[in-house]
Amino acid sequence: MERHDSCSEWPVERQHEDCLSESTQERCPVNFPVAVVLPAAGSGERTGLSTPKQFCRILGRPLISYTIHAFERVCWIDNIVVVVAKESHDMMADILHKYNHTKVKIVEGGPTRHRSIFNGLLAFSEPGVGPKLQKPKVVIIHDAVRPFLEEDFLLKITLAAKEQGASGAVRPLVSTVVAATTGGCLDYSLERAKYRASETPQAFIYDIIYQAYQQCSEAEFQFGTECLDLALQHCGTRAQLIEGPPTLWKVTHKQDLASAEAVIKESLSQSACIISGECTETQNLSIWMKNCLTAAGMRVDAIPNTERSMTLSASRNVIKLSVNSSDFVEIREMMKRCEESKDFLLYPVIILWVFLNVSDQVSLRQENDEASTIMNLAEEAKKINIFLYCVQLRYSKVSTEWERTVNRLCQLTMALIRDRNAAFTGQMLQA
Amino acid sequence: MERHDSCSEWPVERQHEDCLSESTQERCPVNFPVAVVLPAAGSGERTGLSTPKQFCRILGRPLISYTIHAFERVCWIDNIVVVVAKESHDMMADILHKYNHTKVKIVEGGPTRHRSIFNGLLAFSEPGVGPKLQKPKVVIIHDAVRPFLEEDFLLKITLAAKEQGASGAVRPLVSTVVAATTGGCLDYSLERAKYRASETPQAFIYDIIYQAYQQCSEAEFQFGTECLDLALQHCGTRAQLIEGPPTLWKVTHKQDLASAEAVIKESLSQSACIISGECTETQNLSIWMKNCLTAAGMRVDAIPNTERSMTLSASRNVIKLSVNSSDFVEIREMMKRCEESKDFLLYPVIILWVFLNVSDQVSLRQENDEASTIMNLAEEAKKINIFLYCVQLRYSKVSTEWERTVNRLCQLTMALIRDRNAAFTGQMLQA
Numbered sequence: 001m002e003r004h005d006s007c008s009e010w011p012v013e014r015q016h017e018d019c020l021s022e023s024t025q026e027r028c029p030v031n032f033p034v035a036v037v038l039p040a041a042g043s044g045e046r047t048g049l050s051t052p053k054q055f056c057r058i059l060g061r062p063l064i065s066y067t068i069h070a071f072e073r074v075c076w077i078d079n080i081v082v083v084v085a086k087e088s089h090d091m092m093a094d095i096l097h098k099y100n101h102t103k104v105k106i107v108e109g110g111p112t113r114h115r116s117i118f119n120g121l122l123a124f125s126e127p128g129v130g131p132k133l134q135k136p137k138v139v140i141i142h143d144a145v146r147p148f149l150e151e152d153f154l155l156k157i158t159l160a161a162k163e164q165g166a167s168g169a170v171r172p173l174v175s176t177v178v179a180a181t182t183g184g185c186l187d188y189s190l191e192r193a194k195y196r197a198s199e200t201p202q203a204f205i206y207d208i209i210y211q212a213y214q215q216c217s218e219a220e221f222q223f224g225t226e227c228l229d230l231a232l233q234h235c236g237t238r239a240q241l242i243e244g245p246p247t248l249w250k251v252t253h254k255q256d257l258a259s260a261e262a263v264i265k266e267s268l269s270q271s272a273c274i275i276s277g278e279c280t281e282t283q284n285l286s287i288w289m290k291n292c293l294t295a296a297g298m299r300v301d302a303i304p305n306t307e308r309s310m311t312l313s314a315s316r317n318v319i320k321l322s323v324n325s326s327d328f329v330e331i332r333e334m335m336k337r338c339e340e341s342k343d344f345l346l347y348p349v350i351i352l353w354v355f356l357n358v359s360d361q362v363s364l365r366q367e368n369d370e371a372s373t374i375m376n377l378a379e380e381a382k383k384i385n386i387f388l389y390c391v392q393l394r395y396s397k398v399s400t401e402w403e404r405t406v407n408r409l410c411q412l413t414m415a416l417i418r419d420r421n422a423a424f425t426g427q428m429l430q431a
Numbered sequence: 432m433e434r435h436d437s438c439s440e441w442p443v444e445r446q447h448e449d450c451l452s453e454s455t456q457e458r459c460p461v462n463f464p465v466a467v468v469l470p471a472a473g474s475g476e477r478t479g480l481s482t483p484k485q486f487c488r489i490l491g492r493p494l495i496s497y498t499i500h501a502f503e504r505v506c507w508i509d510n511i512v513v514v515v516a517k518e519s520h521d522m523m524a525d526i527l528h529k530y531n532h533t534k535v536k537i538v539e540g541g542p543t544r545h546r547s548i549f550n551g552l553l554a555f556s557e558p559g560v561g562p563k564l565q566k567p568k569v570v571i572i573h574d575a576v577r578p579f580l581e582e583d584f585l586l587k588i589t590l591a592a593k594e595q596g597a598s599g600a601v602r603p604l605v606s607t608v609v610a611a612t613t614g615g616c617l618d619y620s621l622e623r624a625k626y627r628a629s630e631t632p633q634a635f636i637y638d639i640i641y642q643a644y645q646q647c648s649e650a651e652f653q654f655g656t657e658c659l660d661l662a663l664q665h666c667g668t669r670a671q672l673i674e675g676p677p678t679l680w681k682v683t684h685k686q687d688l689a690s691a692e693a694v695i696k697e698s699l700s701q702s703a704c705i706i707s708g709e710c711t712e713t714q715n716l717s718i719w720m721k722n723c724l725t726a727a728g729m730r731v732d733a734i735p736n737t738e739r740s741m742t743l744s745a746s747r748n749v750i751k752l753s754v755n756s757s758d759f760v761e762i763r764e765m766m767k768r769c770e771e772s773k774d775f776l777l778y779p780v781i782i783l784w785v786f787l788n789v790s791d792q793v794s795l796r797q798e799n800d801e802a803s804t805i806m807n808l809a810e811e812a813k814k815i816n817i818f819l820y821c822v823q824l825r826y827s828k829v830s831t832e833w834e835r836t837v838n839r840l841c842q843l844t845m846a847l848i849r850d851r852n853a854a855f856t857g858q859m860l861q862a
Contacts (some may be wrong), residue, residue, distance in 0.1 A: 093759075196609055238617050255693055
């Protein structure tokens with residue numbers, strides 16, 4: 001990977017693969033070192049849950065891991081400093097290990113948000129435990145509880161900070177802001193159009209925000225909430241405000257966790273891959289399904305067999321069609337290949353196994369045995385973050401009946417994919 | 432029902448039953464007429480959906496119907512005026528009819544929020560189409576897209592408005608509010624603790640807010656967003672600001688619909704009623720289940736048989752235990768009684784039918800017939816908003832195996848109740 005290297009601090013080699021610059025076949029748009037500070041020492045009392053919200057699980061994975069991953073996949077981001085409360089250190093270390101977050105260093109938080117951020121910044125300047133991190137040109141400050149970040153927005157924020165010294169995401173106000181009298185009555189209300197909600201990510205030239213924090217008063221450390229304001233007050237740097245997408249919203253209350261889960265589930269439900277097998281019946285069924293799922297807005301690939309080179313976890317939703325007999329070997333092979341992909345733990349992969357019965361020649365005993373084999377296989381699969389579901393359907397020569405059955409199959413398929421509910425794995429559903 | 436009647440405009444008879452004042456065995460806390468104006472003429476462009484968000488469906492029912500119901504169940508609220516865009520009139524009328532909203536009148540909206548609210552207020556003062564509504568002492572103004580309202584908070588707002596002329600819900604700011612320069616840079620930021628987000632409900636002495644709107648300038652009608660401000664500017668009335676619960680939040684973006692659904696689903700998953708039958712096996716199973724579900728935080732009643740007087744829809748989740756044979760008559764009877772309850776369409780009721788197999792003497796043919804009968808019954812049930820699911824389990828004399836089976840049954844039960852997914856009705860799951 002070539003890059004325009006104007007900065008002597010810049011590491012020459014980068015290993016990360018899914019970089020915007022590469023996917024668009026352009027040179028890397030950032031030619032200076034960039035790091036991230038992620039304050040995550042809050043207790044999350046507003047969620048009303050005992051676990052701080054950054055550690056609440058969505059599809060089995062802690063929220064903070066989603067946020068970390070959003071930065072880690074960006075090739076021009078070098079280091080991520082996560083600032084956590086002392087009592088969360090071990091939990092955080094476990095999360096980094098389990099989800100293979102290799103760019104992250106943990107730093108201990110302070111009693112307030114500003115103290116925690118400053119601690120994070122110090123990791124680049126002062127020797128702590130372990131090796132000192134390389135000082136970045138630009139540092140991004142973000143909330144651990146805003147997991148949805150696109151690389152192009154991070155790029156905007158980063159380049160604006162490089163140019164202007166500071167930058168921050170803003171959003172239109174959802175509610176009018178009012179000031180109260182001491183008696184709790186309306187004093188005045190602000191004209192909504194003139195103001196913005198300040199969100200994160202924010203970015204700063206490292207030396208500016210570091211200097212701002214060094215000059216911070218005790219009162220600012222204790223009661224302040226706005227990093228952009230520190231840069232303005234102490235360094236005279238006026239941050240560029242950049243309108244961010246609605247997905248930047250902050251997981252604040254308990255119901256926001258459900259929103260976050262819905263956003264993630266929706267993004268995992270965009271596409272599916274149907275493996276039709278070689279026989280005519282399943283290939284026909286595959287065409288029906290493809291049409292039906294495509295009409296419902298999914299992108300669907302249909303292929304006769306899995307190829308060795310294919311990354312199953314790329315589509316996240318694999319639909320395997322079988323006639324009568326069930327081929328456990330192939331499912332086991334799929335599971336193995338999902339597990340081999342480096343990010344199999346990040347999001348659950350769905351394998352939906354569809355049995356097309358074209359004859360009645362199946363005895364009850366055989367069915368029961370099969371049901372319990374499938375249940376056990378699904379238990380195994382769940383351990384490696386694969387959700388295995390089964391649907392069976394009976395072929396009918398009556399075309400209206402067959403159409404109804406296939407439609408029901410597609411309804412079930414979409415519900416299973418969108419729902420991604422671990423409780424229903426191993427079940428044999430009827431279409 | 433007795434009440435202290437100090438207001439001559441006050442209707443003497445009230446029919447509504449689930450009033451706070453009655454449930455707490457006190458006199459009705461409000462002795463003056465109260466009405467509601469619900470502006471719902473917005474296009475909801477921020478959701479990114481083609482349907483305005485107030486008409487988006489949650490568990491099959493439009494969001495606005497939840498908001499209406501939250502007011503309609505309060506006995507001291509007399510009328511609700513819903514203000515909708517002209518093109519939504521017929522859809523709104525259908526919603527009122529389908530969900531039996533009897534206290535509601537539809538009024539046509541204007542081009543801005545303030546115009547729409549004023550139109551709503553005029554319904555109490557000016558003759559329009561149909562009979563003029565009784566003028567209230569206090570009028571509550573609320574957003575159609577904030578469906579979660581408790582009666583006690585409405586009471587606070589209403590009484591404060593009666594005393595002070597105006598009142599409104601506020602919430603702490605989630606983000607710092609900033610002002611931008613004309614160049615899009617940070618001008619200054621507000622001290623977060625001094626300001627509040629103004630939410631709804633808001634309440635006003637009718638004559639005050641009516642007068643305020645009559646004096647409104649064209650610019651205010653066009654760009655204003657804050658009713659409390661109108662009362663202050665035109666009538667000198669300083670609204671009492673009252674801190675509201677986090678559930679007041681506004682469905683603004685697409686992901687908020689998922690939050691709202693999660694909140695509703697959670698409130699429907701608090702309790703269950705197990706109908707154990709008379710035989711020892713199912714009664715034992717009922718005890719196991721009750722313990723397991725109670726440990727997971729549910730309130731569980733276990734009774735041997737349904738009583739004629741029992742309102743099945745009250746618990747929203749009915750678990751019926753059967754041994755071997757399936758008693759369709761009893762399920763049909765349950766369905767009939769759910770349908771008879773006046774509010775069966777408001778929330779889907781779950782009937783979970785658990786089959787305990789204590790013998791292997793079931794032939795495949797019989798199972799297939801049964802499966803299709805259940806599937807058809809579930810289709811019928813869905814039409815009257817009942818979700819029928821089935822789980823079968825096999826009794827085991829090996830205690831560890833039996834324990835595992837019962838645990839799996841409880842996991843499935845909770846997942847089905849919490850998920851309330853229409854796609855899985857009629858399925859026969861295995862525990």
